[in-house]
Amino acid sequence: MSTPDILxxxxxxxxxxxxxxxxxxxxxxxxxxxxxxLSLLEQLRQLEAGRWQTGYASGAVYHGGAEHTEFLSAAYKxxxxxxxxxxxxxxxxxxxxxxxxxxxxxMLSGDAVRTHRRGDRVVxxxxxxxxxxxxxxxxxxxxxxREEKGIAQPEIVVPVTAHAxxxxxxxxxxxxxxxxxxxxxxxxxxxxxxxxxxxNTVVLVASAPSFPHGVIxxxxxxxxxxxxxxxxxxxxxxxxxxxxxxxxxxGYPVPPFDFRVPGVTSISVDTHKYGFAAKGTSVVLYRxxxxxxxxxxxxxxxxxxxxxxxxxxGSRPGALIAAAWAALVATGEDGYMAxxxxxxxxxxxxxQGVREIPDLKVLGDPLFVVAIASDxxxxxxxxEQMAQRGWSLNGLHHPPAFHIALTRRHAxxxxxxxxxxxxxxxxxxxxxxxxxxxxxxxLYGMAAMAPGELVHGLxxxxxxxxxxx
Ligand SMILES: Cc1ncc(COP(=O)(O)O)c(C=O)c1O
Numbered sequence: 194m195s196t197p198d199i200l201x202x203x204x205x206x207x208x209x210x211x212x213x214x215x216x217x218x219x220x221x222x223x224x225x226x227x228x229x230x231l232s233l234l235e236q237l238r239q240l241e242a243g244r245w246q247t248g249y250a251s252g253a254v255y256h257g258g259a260e261h262t263e264f265l266s267a268a269y270k271x272x273x274x275x276x277x278x279x280x281x282x283x284x285x286x287x288x289x290x291x292x293x294x295x296x297x298x299x300m301l302s303g304d305a306v307r308t309h310r311r312g313d314r315v316v317x318x319x320x321x322x323x324x325x326x327x328x329x330x331x332x333x334x335x336x337x338x339r340e341e342k343g344i345a346q347p348e349i350v351v352p353v354t355a356h357a358x359x360x361x362x363x364x365x366x367x368x369x370x371x372x373x374x375x376x377x378x379x380x381x382x383x384x385x386x387x388x389x390x391x392x393n394t395v396v397l398v399a400s401a402p403s404f405p406h407g408v409i410x411x412x413x414x415x416x417x418x419x420x421x422x423x424x425x426x427x428x429x430x431x432x433x434x435x436x437x438x439x440x441x442x443x444g445y446p447v448p449p450f451d452f453r454v455p456g457v458t459s460i461s462v463d464t465h466k467y468g469f470a471a472k473g474t475s476v477v478l479y480r481x482x483x484x485x486x487x488x489x490x491x492x493x494x495x496x497x498x499x500x501x502x503x504x505x506x507g508s509r510p511g512a513l514i515a516a517a518w519a520a521l522v523a524t525g526e527d528g529y530m531a532x533x534x535x536x537x538x539x540x541x542x543x544x545q546g547v548r549e550i551p552d553l554k555v556l557g558d559p560l561f562v563v564a565i566a567s568d569x570x571x572x573x574x575x576x577e578q579m580a581q582r583g584w585s586l587n588g589l590h591h592p593p594a595f596h597i598a599l600t601r602r603h604a605x606x607x608x609x610x611x612x613x614x615x616x617x618x619x620x621x622x623x624x625x626x627x628x629x630x631x632x633x634x635x636l637y638g639m640a641a642m643a644p645g646e647l648v649h650g651l652x653x654x655x656x657x658x659x660x661x662x
Contacts (some may be wrong), residue, residue, distance in 0.1 A: 194590050194635045194636065194639065196650075196651060196654070199636055199651065200428040200654055200655075200658060202632075202636075203655055203658055204658050204661075207372050207658055207659060208658070209357060212284075216387060216662050218662045222371070242586065244583065245368065245585075245602065246258060246421075246602065247602070247608070248600075248602035248605055248608035248611075248612075249583045249584050249585060249586075250584075250585040250602070251312060251585060251586045251587050251597040252466070252553075252562075252598035252600060253585070253599045253600075254602065255465075255466050255467050255468075255469055255598070255601065256469040256532075256601050257598070257601060257602050258601065261469065261520075261523075263521060264273060264500050264519065264520075264523060265470070265471045265516045265519065266471075266510075267521070268515055268516040268518075268519035268520075268536050269471065269512045269513065269515070269516045270511040270512075271422070271509055271512075271515070272285070272286075272515040272516075274511075274512075275511025275512055275514075275515065276508050276509060276510075276511050276535045277509045277511050277514065278502075278507060278508045278509060279414070283511055285432060285511075285515070286511040286514060286515070287513045289514050289517075290318065290319045290514050290517040290518075292317065292518055293464065293474075293476060293514060293517050293518050293521060294316065294317045294319065294476055294478065296521050296522075297317075297434070297462055297464070297468075297476045297478065297521075298315040298317065298452075298478050300317075300434075300435075300438050301430070301438065301451040301452055301460055301462065301478065302451045302452045302453045303315030303317075303452050303478070303523040304452075305451075305452050305453045306452050306480050306481075308335065309455045309567065310346045310397070312483070313480055313512055314482065315452060315478050315479065315480060316478070316479055316481070316482050316485045317459075317476055317477050317478035317479055318476070318477060318485075318488070318503045318504050319464070319474055319475070319476055319484060319504075319511075319514050319517065320474070320475045320476070320477055320504050321466060321473050321474065321475065321504075321505075321506065321513075322463065322472075322473065322474070322475045323356065323358060323431035323463045323466070323475050324356075324358040324361065325389070325475065325477075325505055326356045326431065326462075326475040326476065326477035327356065327358040327359060327361075327362055327427075327429060327431075327459035327461050327464070327477075328358065328361065328362045328366075328458045328505060329477050329488045329504060329629045330362075330427050330461060330477055330488070331359065331368060331396070331427075331504065332362070332366050332393040332487070332488055333361035333459070333479070333484055333485070333486075333487040333488040334347065334349065334425045334427070335368055335395060335463065335487075336487040336488075337350070337425070337484060337487045338393075338395035338424075338489070338553040339393065340345075342395070344392075344393050344395060346369060346393050347368050347369070347393060347394075347395040348368065348369040348370075348371050348391070348393045348394050348395065349362075349363060349368050349370060349371065349394070349395060349396050349397075349398060350371045350373060350386050350389045350390060350394055350396070350397045350398065351368070351370060351371065351372055351373070351398040351408060352372070352373055352374075352375050352381035352386070352399070352400070352403070353372050353373065353374060353375060353591070354379060354381070354400065354403040354404070354405050354406060354408075355398050355399075355400050355403065355429060356400070356403075356404050356429060359398055361431075363466070365413050368395075369393070371389045371394075373385040373386050373388075373389050378408065378557055378558065379403070379405075379408050379557040380408050380409070380410050380411055380557070381399055381400075381410035381411060381415060381539075383411055383415060383418060384414060386418060386462045387418055388485070390418070390422055390424075391641070393424075394422065394424055395424055395425060396419070396424055396425035396426065396427050396458075397415050397416075397418060397419045397424065397425070397426050397427070398426075398427050398429065399411075399412045399416075399426065399427070399428050399429070399450075400428070400429045400430075400432075401428050401429065401430040401432075401434070401437060401450040402432055402433050402559065402560065402562060403434045404432060404562070404563070404588075404592075405564060405589045405596065406556050406557045406559060406564040406594075406596070407557070407559030407560060407561060407562025407563060407564065407596065407598070408430075408557040408558060408559050408602055409433070409437075409447070409450060409560075411584045412426075412428055412448065412449065412450045412454055412457065413448065413449055413454050415456075416454045416455065416456030416457045417456055418455035418456075420455065421430070424461075425459060425484070426456045426457050426458050427457040427458065427459045427460070427461070428450055428451070428457050428459070428460045428461075429461050430450065430451070430460050430461060430463050430561065431462060431463040431475065432463070432466060432467070432558075432598070433450070433467075434460065434461075434462025434463065434467070434468075434470045434476075435462065435463075435464075435466065435467035435469075435524060435529060436440075436467045436533050436536065436537075436560070436561060437450060437451075437560075438451070438529075439526075439529050439530045439532075439533035440529065440533055440537055440545040440561075441535065442559060443530070443533060443534055445537060445560060447560075452478075452480065457480070458479065458480045458481075458484060459476075459478060459479045459480065461475060461476070461477050461480045461625055462475065462476050462478065463475040463476075463479075464476060464517040464520065464521070467529075467533075467536075467600075468517065468520060468521060468524075468533070469520045469524055469532070469601075470513070470516055470517035470520040470521070470653065471513060471516045471517070471520075473510060473513040474513050474514060474516075474517040479646075481486050481567070486585075488503070489501065489502065489503045490502045490503075491506055500597045503529075518560045528571045532581065532604075534581070534591045535601065535604035536599050536601060536603070536604050537560060537561055537563050537610070538599065538604070539559040539599050539603045539604045539609050540559075540560060540563060540599045540603075542610075543563055543597070543599065543603070543612060543613065544559075544563055546609070546612075546613035546616075547563065547565055547613070547616065550613075550617055550620055551618060551620075552567050552568075552569045552570050552620055552624065553565055553566070553570075553575075553616070553620060554566055554567065556592070556594055561598070561599045562596055562597070562598040562599070563596060563599070564589060564594045564595070565594060565595055565596065565597075565598055565616075566592055566593060566594035567620075570620065570623045570624060570627065571627065571630070571634065571638070572593050572594055572595060573588060573593060573595070573599065573621060573633065573634040573635075574623045574627075574630060574631070574636055575595075575616070575623050575627065576588055576595040576621055576633070576634065577624050577631055577633055577634040578618075578619030578620075578623060578633040579595075579615060579616065579619050580632055580633065581632070582615040582618070582619065583615075584612070585617065588633065588637045590637075590640065590641055591641070593637070593641060597612070
């Protein structure tokens with residue numbers, strides 16, 4: 194497949210409304226009626242909602258129940274003008290944010306830090322998503338390293354399976370990213386991390402669980418290693434933060450991953466994933482205010498006045514924070530427990546079913562994000578066959594695989610069974626015609642083989658396609 198072929202294939206996928214719907218590429222000379230605009234939005238919602246509502250998407254929408262979605266929209270509506278940058282006008286914004294942080298910290302055993310060191314207290318902020326939470330934490334460690342330890346060239350030690358946001362943080366903030374391999378079970382290799390630590394290291398990273406394979410890194414050991422060197426240990430619980438506490442209570446094998454582990458110094462946890470908030474919020478938590486202050490910015494002599502900012506943004510969407518608060522309060526411990534129970538049971542059925550399909554295997558020992566690979570078939574072609582049956586799954590590299598992150602959509606009756614029967618049919622099809630390569634499959638195959646520069650170029654071209662009207 195040549196680059197122009199790939200781009201025209203992507204353009205067809207990404208721009209289905211081209212030629213079917215009016216393109217608005219300049220301001221209308223006369224503003225249109227609210228009714229007209231809203232009916233267009235509703236038309237598009239209806240076209241797109243069916244797929245994720247009926248459980249055909251990996252991750253993406255984590256609750257998605259009609260009543261819950263209406264509730265989030267209603268909560269947003271009450272606060273749509275709110276901006277936490279102006280707590281004098283919206284003191285409620287500060288209340289919502291502080292309470293989201295407090296509820297999340299408590300859920301992740303924040304109370305334990307007092308027993309580790311007197312005076313410590315978990316603090317943090319609400320960001321706009323997992324990536325921002327990770328960026329903020331890495332920024333905090335960079336400046337902590339510089340200011341407290343005199344480290345001029347800070348390094349972060351990151352398992353290769355940690356989210357790309359760590360790479361982005363290193364790129365943005367001039368950190369040296371030291372990537373370490375994972376062990377055969379796809380969990381971080383602690384000895385490799387030990388070997389990678391040097392006098393410039395400011396933080397070790399662990400995932401609970403990792404995005405690609407859904408496995409939980411050996412956090413106690415990684416945190417102990419961080420403790421030995423008096424450096425940070427950041428746990429990326431963006432995916433697992435709102436599931437693992439309940440999975441543990443339900444008796445699933447969840448190794449210690451939160452603030453009960455003494456060396457864990459910060460955690461990222463996404464309200465907009467399994468916290469069931471609307472898209473656009475996450476929480477970053479620190480073991481102590483000292484560390485947290487390194488992510489905050491204060492300007493004392495700006496002609497615009499005294500300025501404080503606790504996250505990357507200036508003005509922030511108060512309504513989204515309020516809707517996150519509403520999601521947490523309305524769901525409650527019982528709601529999260531029930532959701533985790535349903536999702537984990539669905540994942541158990543799914544893993545069992547995958548293991549029964551010849552030629553397929555589950556990678557590692559995951560709880561609710563299940564990566565599927567094959568030693569005999571082109572797994573990307575199996576993923577493509579699933580796409581033709583309506584499924585939106587995530588392609589993975591190194592090793593070739595795809596995954597499904599199970600959500601409440603998959604806990605609905607019959608969804609796992611449909612996934613498995615489609616997977617069986619997809620696998621049969623690929624076994625029958627192993628030479629066929631269609632859709633995204635050759636793209637993934639190529640990305641694994643082609644020189645990095647070529648793939649980066651292709652990804653930039655993909656971005657350009659996205660921004661074409
Ligand atoms: C483990 C993990 N960390 C971080 C992120 C980044 O989150 P976001 O897409 O909200 O920026 C994700 C997203 O899937 C994730 O799975």
